[in-house]
Amino acid sequence: MACCDAPGLMPIEEAMEKMLSRIKPIQSTLQLPLAEALGYVLAEDILSPIFVPPFDNSAMDGYAIRIADLQSTKTLPVAGKSFAGQPFTDQWPQGTCVRIMTGAKIPQGCDAVIMQENTQVTDSGVLFQQETIKPQENIRPTGDDIKQGDIVLPKGARLSPRDIPMIASLGVSHVNVVRKPKVAFFSTGDELKPLGQALEEGQIYDSNRYGIKPLIENFGCEPIDLGIIPDCPETLKQTFEKAQSLADVVVTSGGVSVGEADYTKDILEQLGEIGFWKLAIKPGKPFAFGELENAWFCGLPGNPVSAVLTMYVLVQPMLAKLAGHTEWTAPESIPAITKAGFKKAPGRTDYQRGIYSIENGQFVVESTGNQSSGAFRSMSLANCFVVLERERGRVEAGETVQxxxxxxxxx
Structure with missing residues (x-):
C-alpha cells in the first residue's frame, strides 16, 4: 500500500471532485441597481444596447481636416470648434479645419485629425507640419470598443470593480444576478474566549471566526455569524438546526477531530450525512463535508491555519459553484526554486506558507518559518502556498517546487 493510500485519508483531488459533483448552483435571482451589484454573479448575459463609442470621435486634441484640403496648401483657417458634448454643427466650408478636443464628435466629412503638437497657429490659420497623413488617423470609429448586441459579460461572471463602470457606459441601470449564497458559521469549544475578555487558565481567543468571515465575504457570499458554541451536544444540535434554517451552507470551526469532546461529527450523523471526513492534506486533515436536511455542511479543523487553508482550498470552489460563478478558476501553480529546505514527510499534500520573489527572471521561494497549524503569524507573513505533493519527502535548497x-x- 502506498504511503498516500492510508485508510481514511482521502486525496484532496478526490474530495474536490466529490464535493463539486454534488453541488448545484442556486437558481434564485434578483434584479439590482448597478450601483448595488458589485460582487454578485450575473444570472444572464449582458448585451450592449448601444455602440461604444456611439459616434466617431477624436482620439486627440487637435484639428479635424479633410485630407484633400491639404493637397494644395499647408495652412487652413479655422471654421469652428468641436468639444466633448458640444459638437460642431455649422456648415463646414471647403479649405478650412475645425478645432477639436479629445472625445468630441467628428464633423461630417472629416477623414483625419491632426494632433495639435504637429501644427502651428499663424495669422493665416493653422499650419500643418505633418508630412504624411493616413486616412482616419486619430479617429475612433463608432463601435470601436463595443458593438451593439455584443455580449460584454457572460452569464456566470462575478461583477468586479472593473465591470461596473463598463456596464454603466452602456446606460444599463439594473442587472439580473444570482442571489448570494448564505453561509452560517460558528466556532466550537469550551476553551474559546471572545475578544476583549481576559483569558482564564487553559483558554485561547477565538480567532477563527475573524478569518472565516472575511473569506466568506471575499468569496461573494453572505456571512451569518452564530458566535462561539460550547462543547454541549444539545446546544450544538440546536445551533445546527438554527444554522440550516438560515443558510445554504453551514461552516463550523473545530469539533471534527477525534477528541472525546468533539461532538460535531456525531450530531451531523443525526441531522444529515457525512460525505467524507479526514483528508490527505496538511494542515487540515480533519476536514469534513456532508449534507444537512436543508443545507450543505463543511467542518473545518480548529487550528487557525488549518481553518483558513481548508476554507481557501476546498470551500472556495464549492461556494463559487453554488453561486453560479462559472468564470472562477483555481489558483495557478508556478514553478519556483527553493532558497532553503522545506521539511516534509510523504503521505499528505502539504500546503506550506511561503514568501516568493523574482530574482533574475526566476521565481524563488522561502519558508515563512514556523509551519505549525496553530502559528498564524506565518500566514500573515506569506504571499503564497508552497504545494508539496503527497508522495514527496524533504525538499532541499535549489529544488523546484510548485x-x-x-x-x-x-x-
Whole structure:
C-alpha cells in the first residue's frame, strides 16, 4: 500500500471532485441597481444596447481636416470648434479645419485629425507640419470598443470593480444576478474566549471566526455569524438546526477531530450525512463535508491555519459553484526554486506558507518559518502556498517546487 493510500485519508483531488459533483448552483435571482451589484454573479448575459463609442470621435486634441484640403496648401483657417458634448454643427466650408478636443464628435466629412503638437497657429490659420497623413488617423470609429448586441459579460461572471463602470457606459441601470449564497458559521469549544475578555487558565481567543468571515465575504457570499458554541451536544444540535434554517451552507470551526469532546461529527450523523471526513492534506486533515436536511455542511479543523487553508482550498470552489460563478478558476501553480529546505514527510499534500520573489527572471521561494497549524503569524507573513505533493519527502535548497500565489480573497 502506498504511503498516500492510508485508510481514511482521502486525496484532496478526490474530495474536490466529490464535493463539486454534488453541488448545484442556486437558481434564485434578483434584479439590482448597478450601483448595488458589485460582487454578485450575473444570472444572464449582458448585451450592449448601444455602440461604444456611439459616434466617431477624436482620439486627440487637435484639428479635424479633410485630407484633400491639404493637397494644395499647408495652412487652413479655422471654421469652428468641436468639444466633448458640444459638437460642431455649422456648415463646414471647403479649405478650412475645425478645432477639436479629445472625445468630441467628428464633423461630417472629416477623414483625419491632426494632433495639435504637429501644427502651428499663424495669422493665416493653422499650419500643418505633418508630412504624411493616413486616412482616419486619430479617429475612433463608432463601435470601436463595443458593438451593439455584443455580449460584454457572460452569464456566470462575478461583477468586479472593473465591470461596473463598463456596464454603466452602456446606460444599463439594473442587472439580473444570482442571489448570494448564505453561509452560517460558528466556532466550537469550551476553551474559546471572545475578544476583549481576559483569558482564564487553559483558554485561547477565538480567532477563527475573524478569518472565516472575511473569506466568506471575499468569496461573494453572505456571512451569518452564530458566535462561539460550547462543547454541549444539545446546544450544538440546536445551533445546527438554527444554522440550516438560515443558510445554504453551514461552516463550523473545530469539533471534527477525534477528541472525546468533539461532538460535531456525531450530531451531523443525526441531522444529515457525512460525505467524507479526514483528508490527505496538511494542515487540515480533519476536514469534513456532508449534507444537512436543508443545507450543505463543511467542518473545518480548529487550528487557525488549518481553518483558513481548508476554507481557501476546498470551500472556495464549492461556494463559487453554488453561486453560479462559472468564470472562477483555481489558483495557478508556478514553478519556483527553493532558497532553503522545506521539511516534509510523504503521505499528505502539504500546503506550506511561503514568501516568493523574482530574482533574475526566476521565481524563488522561502519558508515563512514556523509551519505549525496553530502559528498564524506565518500566514500573515506569506504571499503564497508552497504545494508539496503527497508522495514527496524533504525538499532541499535549489529544488523546484510548485507555488500558488494568493488570489484576491486572501488580500
Amino acid at each position: 507555488i500558488q500565489l494568493f488570489n484576491s480573497t486572501l488580500y
